């Protein structure tokens with residue numbers, strides 16, 4: 329993963345961010361708060377800004393959430409104060425709404441004597457439209473993220489329900505509301521006695537069903553099941569809704585058959601999902617090894633050592649080595665405890681920020697021609713610093729191999745790629761990227777080969793950030809802050825951002841005139 333540090337747009341090390349992990353459990357006879365904690369711990373990689381859970385004993389929901397990691401939000405004292413046999417949980421990274429306590433999830437509402445709690449992974453693209461329809465203009469109420477809107481829609485539907493005495497108000501409300509949403513959503517929702525999981529009709533984000541001795545579990549990824557001793561049952565189908573209650577679990581279709589079009593995010597395979605996750609029935613680690621093999625077939629180069637950029641570049645480096653016969657070695661040591669905690673205003677500080685996370689192993693690098701395998705290249709600032717660090721450590725050549733195609737388009741479905749002006753490949757030609765990063769050669773895996781490497785080439789994938797082919801129509805302009813105070817209720821234009829790449833592009837013609845493309849001042 330390319331790690332970008334840009335003083336104009338971030339407070340420190342910047343990576344592509346996932347848009348949350350969700351978890352749900354219904355287990356009669358068990359106290360599920362501790363199991364939910366473990367499930368969220370397994371999903372920590374999907375969001376590190378905030379964590380929360382809502383727990384019910386059948387009569388009342390208690391919600392605890394806060395900014396921070398799962399381990400800092402919850403301890404035994406907090407968990408022991410959350411009795412109950414059903415729960416949902418959430419780990420958050422913000423793609424709509426600011427990173428504030430108010431936007432931590434689960435979000436909650438009361439409706440017609442019921443309590444509702446909801447956790448959402450993904451990003452809606454009709455947030456502004458829904459807000460206007462609901463008359464919930466930004467700043468006028470407690471709505472500040474798309475998940476607030478969804479729970480509000482559900483609450484209003486429950487209030488309109490004709491109370492058939494069957495205790496299925498939440499199910500009916502979700503069946504009414506889900507088709508109104510557009511974009512990416514894997515949602516877990518609960519009232520006092522039911523847990524519901526649903527995937528959007530494209531299935532952008534994963535969601536799976538598991539079984540434990542006394543009940544059922546929903547989780548973004550399969551390792552959350554492993555950690556609590558649940559066994560994997562199946563992935564929810566795109567457009568499927570599962571309701572779990574005292575009668576067991578039942579599955580219903582929340583969307584018209586004509587709307588179902590599987591488009592799992594390709595980046596889940598490339599970078600986001602844990603290597604021990606299974607997606608479309610295929611192990612993610614093995615898929616990454618195959619990406620490296622494909623890359624070696626596609627773009628061979630003479631070298632002395634292959635090394636992966638930790639962590640998701642490592643299995644691909646193994647695959648590259650297997651296919652090419654070039655030995656794989658460790659060239660970078662990763663500090664796993666790096667956080668987003670400081671500003672990096674100068675090139676020296678940015679290099680220090682990268683070194684805090686990745687430090688070269690000089691003894692393995694000196695005097696060698698190195699192939700560096702990374703999973704993606706988005707903004708590129710860190711890769712440029714990394715190349716410099718490898719050369720300082722004695723590498724005689726640095727050849728960069730990327731296990732995904734060039735990221736040319738912004739993601740609107742829950743991954744924070746940034747705006748197009750920040751995307752390296754959207755602004756520079758391949759040879760310019762090579763020169764900008766100061767590598768000897770560069771190659772991106774083609775889309776066909778990437779999809780082949782997943783091991784499930786006939787399954788549907790979203791590839792919009794590589795191709796611009798968005799599975800769902802995107803409003804002309806969409807911003808993460810669409811519901812923040814000051815917005816108009818209509819889709820807003822991203823504010824101009826002077827990123828490192830944008831600044832580089834601005835200098836491009838001048839640099840070209842000087843015969844330089846290094847973008848150094």
Ligand code: SF4
Pocket residue numbers: 532592593594595596738739740741742743790791792793794
């Ligand atoms: S645009 Fe890219 S990152 Fe976003 S969902 Fe599609 S494949 Fe994933």
